[in-house]
Structure formats: C-alpha cells, structure tokens
Amino acid sequence: MSDKQITVTSPLLPDREEFGQLLKEIWDSKWITNNGQFHKQLEKALCEYLKVPFISLFTNGTLPLLTALQALRITGEVITTPYSFVATTHSIWWNGCKPVFVDIEESTCGIDPDKIEAAITPKTTAIMPVSCYGKPCKMDEIQAIADKYGLKVIHDAAHAFGIEVNGESWLNKGDMASLSFHATKVYNTLEGGALVVHDEQTKKRIDYLKNFGFAGETEVVAPGINSKMDEVRAAYGLLNLKQVDEAIEKRHQVAIQYREALRDVKGVRYFDDMPGVRHNYSYFPIFINAEEYGMTRDELYFKLKEQGILGRRYFYPLISTFSTYRGLPSAAQENLPVATKIANEVICLPMHHELGKEDVERILKIILK
C-alpha cells in the first residue's frame, strides 16, 4: 500500500530539547521518585488546570481505581457499565467485589440511571460510572440514587480530562474521580494516572495507600500498594500540560470536519457537542445502522482497514462477554440490550492532534463511498 497508515490516535509528545533540560535537572538532583519536585509541581499544575481541589498522581490509570475502592472500603457488589475499557471492571474484581452490570443509554453511552435501582441489593456499596468518550454521564441522577441508598460513587473519568460543565470541572463529581494519562489518552505522561478527591484528609490517605501505607519513616497505617509516579514522567507531564489545549483545539477542528461531512449520511450517527460542556474530543465514535447505511459496522471497519485507516471498535466486545465475567447473572445479553447494540455499531475514527485536513478527507471518502 502506498498511502501511509492512519492510526486511531497518536501520542502528544513534549519537545525533546525541553525534556532533556528537565532530565538534566533530575539527574543533577539525583531525586528520581517519591514525591520529588516535579511530582509536586505537576500535582499543583493539574489542580489549577483541571479546577479541582486535590489530586494524587499514580503510575497508571488503573491503580487509582483500585486505590479508590480500597480507600472507600468498598465491599460486596459494585454497579458498573459493561461498555468501557476492561480496567473499570477489573478494578472491582481485584478488590474482591462483585461487578453488577447495568445497561447504558444511547445518548451518552454512560450507565442508564433509570436502570440502576433495579440492580441494587443489600450487598451493593458503590456505583462506578464511566464518562465514556469524555461525554458526561448522568452523574446528578446517579448521585441522587447513591445518596438515597447510601452508596459511594467512584467516577472512572479516564476519558474526561479537562471536561467542564457550565464552567465547573466534571472531575469534582462523585466521591472520587480517576484519570488515566496513558499514551492513547488526550493528555499523557507516557503511562500515568491520578485520583481527584475533595479534601486534604482524603488526599493524605490516598498518598499513604499509593506508597505501601507509609505515613512516616517507620509507621505503616494501611496495607498500601506501590503506585507512585516517578520524576521523569512528572517532568514529561508538566511539558505536555503546556500544549494540551492546543492539541484539544486541533482535535476540535477534526471533529468539525467529520461532522460536516457526515451530517447527511444515512445510517451514520455521531455525537454533537453538548450545550455548556467543554469537550476534549478524545474520541470520535460513529455508530452504523447497517440497514440504513447499507453495510455493517464490521464491513466498514475492515474496508477502512484495507485502505490503511485503523479505526478501533471501542468498546466491542462488551466487558460482560469476557470469560471472567460472562457467568454473572447481570452479564446476560437480555440485561444489556442497548450496550449490546451500541457495541455492534461503533467505530472510533482516527482522532488526534496531528491529523490534517487531507487525512480526514481520505477517511471520509471511504465512509461516503
């Protein structure tokens, strides 16, 4: 194939010279991990950028989920969505809890609040919703149910970096919000993640838990784990934070170009911006109605692939279909009709800061036939 491949994403990389200077500082200081100066600076800078009161950095975006469940002492059953990346459900399983899948709604791809109450049992202790594709899920409705039944809410906000609703950070919703700074996300620190919390006492507890439970040189207050972010990644993260707005704006332009071209295509659905929401354009999912479009999702997916366009079918297959989970009563397909349908319709088109107008045109030409 002569045309270059277009991948679904491309990592945002800091300037190498600038990164080199920060690396020299790290080398000179010989302080390479354990809450060093870049770690402190990045926590502060992220609190400002994200408009959140307290944040704890992690080594990836899965460990903050695990740690949030630990910190809130979640046991028994946790209500969650099958339409996400596997780490959401794995974090529940790794805490010895039972995931209970609730169907999603088509308009946000988030958990359907109208179906939550029917899934609550005396063993339910928490709800773990996901703001899928960075689209705000129905958090206020979810929180109201949680309050009514005394449940905790752990928001998997791995896609929701920088999302604001009516000028307020979306990450302040729920008891805690978890972020991923993986290479495939809008903002990356190579690997990395964070937990957003509301008060200093909770941040302290999270910081103990991510450092073996150490509360001082000789005092261990909890059976913690090691999930600290090191200085090299914190420095890298500081540089990427300076350019993330520009990257989001470039993604925005790509979204505009996709939407304009797809507006009148029968059988292709996509998301428009929501009023009052600052979006991050982390993904551009389209949903194929095979009958109307005249081709199935997979036919289009492989046709794109043949021509070097590597979209991804996020989130197919559903988490509830994987071997660990498919035996759970809540994993039954009849329980998850909307998620099942969406998983069979979705393709995430290439979406990143380096896509040019011609790249997008090349992709669109295939979709428009």
Ligand SMILES: *Cc1c(COP(=O)(O)O)cnc(C)c1O
């Ligand atoms: C990426 C992702 C995670 C896990 O993040 P890692 O940094 O890869 O560990 C968790 N939940 C969702 C929804 C994600 O997309």
